[in-house]
Structures are given as structure tokens and as C-alpha cells.
Amino acid sequence: MTxxxxxxxxxxxxxxxxxxxxxxxxxxxxxxxTVGLRGPSGCGKSTLVRVLALLHRPDQGRVxxxxxxxxxxxxxxxxxxxxxxxALFQSxxxxxxxxxxxxxxxxxxxxxTRTPESAVRERVAELADLVGxxxxxxxxxxxxxxxxxxxxxxxxxxxxxxxxxxxxxxxTAMLDASTQAHVAAVIRDYQRTQRAGVLVxxxxxxxxxxxxxxxxxxxxxxxxxA
Amino acid sequence: xxxxxxxxxxVPSRTVVTRPLLAVDGLGVEFxxxxxxxxxxxxxxxxxxxxxxLAVVGESGCGKSVLAHALxxxxxxxxTTTGHAVLHxxxxxxxxxxxxxxxxxxxxxxxxxxxxxxxxxxxxxNPVRTGRRLLAETLRAxxxxxxxxxxxxxxxxxxxADLDRYPHELSGGMAQRLVTALALAPDxxxxxxxxxxxxxxxxxxxxxxxxxxxxxxxGAAVVLITxxxxxxxxxxxxxxxxxxxxxxxxxxTDQLFTAPAHxxxxxxxDALPDRAFRPVPGDxxxxxxxxxxxxxxxxxxxxxxTCADRPLSTPLTGGGxxxxxxxxxxxxxx
Numbered sequence: 001m002t003x004x005x006x007x008x009x010x011x012x013x014x015x016x017x018x019x020x021x022x023x024x025x026x027x028x029x030x031x032x033x034t035v036g037l038r039g040p041s042g043c044g045k046s047t048l049v050r051v052l053a054l055l056h057r058p059d060q061g062r063v064x065x066x067x068x069x070x071x072x073x074x075x076x077x078x079x080x081x082x083x084x085x086x087a088l089f090q091s092x093x094x095x096x097x098x099x100x101x102x103x104x105x106x107x108x109x110x111x112x113t114r115t116p117e118s119a120v121r122e123r124v125a126e127l128a129d130l131v132g133x134x135x136x137x138x139x140x141x142x143x144x145x146x147x148x149x150x151x152x153x154x155x156x157x158x159x160x161x162x163x164x165x166x167x168x169x170x171x172t173a174m175l176d177a178s179t180q181a182h183v184a185a186v187i188r189d190y191q192r193t194q195r196a197g198v199l200v201x202x203x204x205x206x207x208x209x210x211x212x213x214x215x216x217x218x219x220x221x222x223x224x225x226a
Numbered sequence: 227x228x229x230x231x232x233x234x235x236x237v238p239s240r241t242v243v244t245r246p247l248l249a250v251d252g253l254g255v256e257f258x259x260x261x262x263x264x265x266x267x268x269x270x271x272x273x274x275x276x277x278x279x280l281a282v283v284g285e286s287g288c289g290k291s292v293l294a295h296a297l298x299x300x301x302x303x304x305x306t307t308t309g310h311a312v313l314h315x316x317x318x319x320x321x322x323x324x325x326x327x328x329x330x331x332x333x334x335x336x337x338x339x340x341x342x343x344x345x346x347x348x349x350x351x352n353p354v355r356t357g358r359r360l361l362a363e364t365l366r367a368x369x370x371x372x373x374x375x376x377x378x379x380x381x382x383x384x385x386x387a388d389l390d391r392y393p394h395e396l397s398g399g400m401a402q403r404l405v406t407a408l409a410l411a412p413d414x415x416x417x418x419x420x421x422x423x424x425x426x427x428x429x430x431x432x433x434x435x436x437x438x439x440x441x442x443x444x445g446a447a448v449v450l451i452t453x454x455x456x457x458x459x460x461x462x463x464x465x466x467x468x469x470x471x472x473x474x475x476x477x478x479t480d481q482l483f484t485a486p487a488h489x490x491x492x493x494x495x496d497a498l499p500d501r502a503f504r505p506v507p508g509d510x511x512x513x514x515x516x517x518x519x520x521x522x523x524x525x526x527x528x529x530x531x532t533c534a535d536r537p538l539s540t541p542l543t544g545g546g547x548x549x550x551x552x553x554x555x556x557x558x559x560x
Binding site: 148 | 284285286287399424427428430431453455456493494495497498499500503504505506509512
């Protein structure tokens with residue numbers, strides 16, 4: 001199994017204080033597949049995303065990327081490993097530094113890994129085109145754009161390191177139908193060309209059926225606990 | 227939907243009905259910025275009857291939230307509002323919400339006659355008061371028993387025990403239900419709900435929508451401002467599609483969803499995941515630089531030279547209105 005190409009949460013348990021949120025949950029996202037994840041509010045979907053995105057250390061169990069176990073979280077994970085997983089969250093406002101222009105927002109992960117400025121500019125322009133941010137929007141800061149436009153910038157930021165795995169936690173819930181279809185189309189194109197593994201979390205059953213290759217119920221994964 | 231409307235069922239146009247609760251006529255809102263003017267609402271006219279649930283849908287930034295705030299006089303100081311929005315109230319003189327002034331709005335209109343469920347509950351709640359105190363305060367101000375608080379909480383799907391929490395102790399969904407309870411407490415005859423279901427999961431979305439629907443059965447009217455087309459389809463009597471500050475199509479819900487007449491409405495429906503799942507091509511225009519003609523023309527597959535002139539809102543044979551030079555023929559016309 002060590003050579004398998006997948007992002008794996010293996011028997012992961014997480015609690016906040018005495019409250020157990022995830023209890024021995026296993027979830028596998030293969031390269032090139034789109035996995036839909038559903039479950040009632042508060043069942044731990046977002047916590048599972050935080051664990052998979054290497055943002056939260058599980059109490060038990062571990063995360064592995066293509067068979068390589070990851071024993072650290074956040075910046076303690078080597079750059080080459082942590083940039084292979086990216087996440088897109090529900091609220092772009094909460095996920096964006098309000099002091100940065102959209103173009104700097106997208107460039108931030110590249111600058112954090114000391115990418116040469118010329119390469120940064122080229123990659124950012126390419127991604128801004130891909131997600132459909134028009135030239136007049138790029139120099140604006142988050143307060144001067146709509147949620148839909150800001151989420152497009154966040155999507156560009158998530159793709160900036162060409163991740164092999166993309167985790168979308170209710171990423172289109174607050175978007176209008178057209179922007180939702182656009183964001184989904186960009187992610188689906190990226191998934192095909194990069195053969196990326198994608199996790200989609202949404203309460204919208206119609207969207208889940210349309211978008212994902214297979215659907216996992218988190219309540220069922222976690223056993224009897226609702 | 228209510229008994230009062232049955233007599234007018236044969237009248238083809240919605241604008242000629244027995245009892246409009248709210249009649250908006252030529253409403254315009256413009257914001258002055260340092261170096262630009264933002265036209266957020268242009269020449270907007272519509273009527274809402276008692277017992278009607280009107281959904282206003284459109285892409286983000288089309289001006290639908292500004293419409294809600296204009297009706298309540300809650301716009302910032304750099305906004306200029308023109309036109310009329312007359313609110314009729316049984317047993318009281320009609321009030322023009324645009325011209326009557328802040329004093330009148332604060333004393334007689336807001337809360338009691340027009341309620342608002344605001345878009346972001348996090349910024350609408352007083353952070354140093356518990357939900358129960360906020361609710362008791364509202365109930366007392368409107369002459370109701372504070373003991374009604376528990377029942378109001380249950381109505382919106384909130385556990386009465388959670389009323390004793392402070393706003394920062396509530397999840398986004400719980401805060402959303404609390405602001406809904408606060409808006410419902412004075413029992414307003416017109417409720418404006420600005421994205422009341424964001425942050426709620428599906429069962430709670432359905433619960434909230436059913437709650438709004440029930441208000442209409444009791445004779446109140448609801449204006450539901452939403453980006454969620456599925457929600458609009460589920461509860462609305464009529465749907466107004468807004469694009470670049472204007473209403474481009476306003477029709478019965480079923481007619482709109484089965485045979486949209488405006489090319490934009492059609493393209494927006496095609497973006498739904500159970501339809502083509504295809505985004506509307508191109509980008510919406512900037513509200514600072516709206517074209518003189520049809521604002522959708524640059525993205526429209528049906529455009530011709532005529533579209534350089536602004537299309538007027540015209541009645542459709544099957545009822546409703548559309549503002550387009552080349553509407554898609556609907557089943558009703560052929």
C-alpha cells in the first residue's frame with residue numbers, strides 16, 4: 001500500500017475538550033477521483049477537512065499522502081509535502097487577509113515558499129485568468145469585491161502550488177448559481193488535467209450527485225454516533 | 227395564495243390586483259463614491275400583495291440587498307434614493323417609505339410594519355445581551371408579553387435554552403435563527419428576509435422557508451432576497467430576477483422555472499447542478515459603468531443592434547413582465 005496514490009485519514013480521532021468529534025474515522029481520496037462527503041451539522045466534517053489539510057493534529061490515527069505518513073501539522077510539515085494538499089473553505093471573508101489585494105492574496109503561498117518574483121507574477125496572472133478575475137478586480141482588496149469574486153481569488157490561491165489534493169468545505173454554499181457552476185467547472189477542469197483528488201463537502205444533495213464520483217456518509221463512517 | 231386573491235385570479239397582470247400591500251414605483255438608488263457613482267437600483271417597479279411571497283434572485287452584486295435596505299431607509303449617507311415605495315396598512319394611512327423620513331420610519335414602520343431579517347446575524351446582534359434579553363426587549367417595545375420568547379424560539383427552530391447564551395456563544399446557524407425570531411416578534415405585515423438561510427443546513431433551511439411560507443398563509447407578505455434558486459422555487463409565489471440593478475423578469479414561480487422568457491433568467495437556471503451546470507458566460511457589468519442599452523447584451527446569445535436601446539418592462543401574455551427586446555417565446559404565447 002505504500003506506493004498507493006491517495007490522501008488517507010487512517011483511523012483518525014479528534015476531540016475538543018471532552019467532546020469527541022471524530023472517532024476512528026477512515027477516509028481515502030484517490031488521485032483523479034472526486035469524493036463527496038455528507039453528514040448532519042456538527043458531525044465533524046469540517047474537523048476532518050482540517051485534519052486532512054494538515055491544519056489540526058489528530059488525537060489518534062494519522063494522515064498519509066501517497067503512503068508517506070505525516071506526523072506534523074502546519075509549518076512543521078516540509079514544504080514539498082504540505083503544498084500537495086490545498087483547501088477551500090465556506091467563507092472567503094474569514095479566509096482572506098483583508099489588507100492584501102486579490103493579486104497579493106493569490107501570490108502569498110508562493111512568496112511564503114520564496115518563489116522568485118518573476119515566476120510568482122506569471123503564475124498569479126495565469127490563475128487569475130483561469131478563475132475569471134478581470135483586470136480591474138485584481139488590485140482591489142477584499143472589502144471592495146463580492147463574496148463570489150473573493151471566493152474565486154481563494155480558489156486561485158488554493159491552486160497556486162498545483163496541489164494533488166483539493167479539499168472543498170461547503171466552498172460554493174454562499175455563491176449564486178452562476179458563480180457556483182463556474183467555481184465547480186474550474187475545479188473539475190483542474191482535477192482532470194492535474195489528475196487531482198478532490199473532496200467535496202456540501203449539504204446540497206443535487207450538487208453532490210452531479211459533482212462527485214462516489215459519496216461517503218460521515219455519520220456511517222463514524223459508526224453509531226450521530 | 228390567500229382567499230382574498232381568489233377574486234382576482236382571472237386578472238392576467240399581477241399589477242392590477244385588489245390589495246397591494248407594497249407598491250414600488252420607479253425606485254432608484256445611487257451611491258456617491260469619491261471617484262464614481264454606483265447605480266445599485268434603477269427604475270425598479272413591483273407590487274407585493276398581502277399573502278404573497280416574492281423572491282428576488284440574482285447574481286451577487288446585482289443590487290438585491292440594496293433594494294431591501296432602501297425599503298427600510300437603512301442606506302448609508304452617501305446614497306440617494308428616488309421614486310416611490312408606498313406601503314399600505316389596514317386601518318392606517320399609506321406611507322411612502324422613500325419620502326416619509328427617518329422619524330416616521332423609526333416610530334411607525336420599522337419592526338412593526340416592515341420587519342427585516344438581516345443578512346449577517348453576527349453584526350446585527352448586540353454582543354453584550356443574551357438572546358432572551360434581546361427578544362424580551364423587542365416584545366416589550368411592541369406591547370407583547372415577554373413570556374412569548376420561548377414560543378418564538380421554538381417557531382424558528384431554536385432551543386429555548388439557547389436563548390440564555392450571548393451572541394458569541396451561538397453558531398452561525400443559531401444566530402441566524404435568533405435574528406429571524408427578533409424580526410418575527412412584532413408580527414410585521416411585510417417581512418423582508420435578506421438571505422435568511424445562509425449558514426443553515428438543509429433541514430433548517432427547509433424549516434425557515436416553511437416558516438416564511440406560513441406567514442403568508444396568515445395574510446402577511448414576505449420579500450425573500452436570496453441567491454438560492456432552489457429555495458425560491460420551493461416557497462415563492464412570484465420570482466423577480468434582478469440583473470445589474472434592474473428587474474429583468476418577474477413572473478409566477480412555476481412559469482419562470484419551466485419557461486423563462488429573459489435570456490439571463492434562462493442562463494441563470496442553466497447554471498443549476500440539476501440542469502446544465504454551466505455558468506452564465508462572461509462577467510456581469512460594473513455598477514459604476516452600466517451600458518446605456520440592455521446590460522445583459524454583451525453576454526447574450528440573442529442580442530441584435532436593437533439591444534443598444536434599453537428594453538422596457540413589458541407584460542407577457544401568460545402573466546408577468548419581461549424587459550427584453552428578444553424574449554424567448556414561452557409556451558403561453560404560441
